[in-house]
Amino acid sequence: MNVGQQIINGLVLGHSFALVAIGWTVLLGVARLVNFAHGQMYMLGAFVTWAAIAEFGLPYMLAVPFSMVVGIMVGFLMQQVLLRLTLKQDLVSIMIVTLGFGHVLHGVAALVFGSTGQILDTPFSTKNVYYGDLWFTWQDVAIVMVAVIVFIALKTVLEKSRLGRIARMVAEDPKLALLGGIDVRKVYFGVFAFEGAAVALAGAVIGPRTPILTSMGFDEVIMTFVVVVLGGIGSVWGSYLAGISLGLFTAFFGALVSPAYTTPAAFLVLIAVLVLRPGGLAAKPGGH
């Protein structure tokens, strides 16, 4: 086994996991909401990017924001339907509704994009970098950079800006925020818009690593659960670190044991965390 190569793989994977999970982290940390359609929204992000390049002839750098706009629209639509349940904080129903959304998104994507796999090629994904016996693509570099930028930006906005203070106030106590004159609905819409944009960005940037299929989304959602739980629900730094750790774990597990069983292995990590520190699940709200 080439240890250096596995570390590189692990870091790239880790940043992918963290980037895919960031929308969920904010959704959960700020709005106390969950979204089981997350994996299908990731799939949609990758396919919209692919279609923008292959069908409309957009350059990759324009296809990515285009995909994010579609992601925001999907987020808005979901929140529109979920609004009553959100204000009631009926998490169990929200879960099932978002699961239904995932089912619908899969059906729509298969109708629009067909059920065959596609390759999402970008100007970066075809350029390789060789350094000694190590290998990676420029797309991998882009993933790491985008993830780092998104995390820093999010952390800054949540802690330093007025917008972040409002979001944290809603997370602490929605009713009090309402009394304080904050339009809680707008915050919920904003959070869902961020979730849609962030997961579409993840799809657009990470999608090129593997062939894309309309049936994908399962693994992404499972890894997101693990990242969010491992990092302490709603914690931004926690998610980042959890993503990296999970990426390294996955890379080495895949190389040493079996690549087919990485998802069950990650799930075992999740169970271990749940059993060992059940208190970690009750992390303070506020997205720190």
Add this chain to the structure above:
Amino acid sequence: MNHAVNALVILALVVVGYFLPMAFGGGGAVYSAFVLIAIFAVMSYGLDLIVSDLGEVSLGHPVFFAAGAYATGIISVRLGLGPLPTLAASIGVAMLLAGVVGLITLKLREFVFSLVTYAVTVVGLTLAENWSFLGGSDGLTGIPLFQLDLGFAGYKAVTDKDLWPVAYVLLLAVLWLVSAFRRSTLGKAAMTVHLNPRLATMSGIDPQRTRLMVFLVSAPITASAGWLYAYQRAYISADVLSPYFLILMLTAVVIVGRGLLLAPLIGVALILVQEKFLSFGGYVDRIILGTALILTLAFLPGGIAGAFKAGFRYLRGKAASKSDTIEGGATEWR
């Protein structure tokens, strides 16, 4: 209504139910649809106990369905045993899995519970696709016909028409089991834990033990559907763990109204009639099913039955203007 009349009405319904496929023309497609409705209704009743009685949403029930199907497939193909041993094995494997999942999730509530049970399904799917013991991505083929041999008498099901009596008996048995559960101490304890956990603890009910017990009752019900499904399809692969079955169960449980005995059966019937006889192709059907689930939960929390009730109340309120209804509240989530 007194008990004798009650019993007669139920008996009449049971008899009428058995001849329903004949009333719809009795063709092969009709019998297939009825057999599948019975199987998927049984599958949904397992989940119904968790959702309606315990008040949690298990997303892990496809695993119990698959456990029944795979246990049946493996034992009948590799050991050549008949339906009774495979049923026993299905129930046994499901209870074992339910014990493990139940213990892991004992202290988890609401969305963390659902999250972990969902992870169980995804892991089950990965295992079924990759583990050669379970047939891997090819699945298990050549599951023999449903053939009961009791020594003095035998029964062999070649077509879905022959399988209908079996499916119908299974459905009736499960309906009886669910209604018996709801009258039992355990069923009442589950409802107390669901509606008022503090009262439950004060009444000497152990919530964690109750949860585990309900899991152990619920899983074999869903697994017995997997058992019959294996015989009906004669082939089992990892797609018994696909999201379709999960969405189907969830929709069936909530669409008509939670906590009503016949609701999951009617829910499954509505969905399957659309898919078998009014289909617009797989992907559009998928969109219809998902949309039905979304609309029910987002706009009709009491399901179709709840909407009807609210409609009647509204009309009655209009006629009498003075409303004397103080209902609902806690019953909404039932």
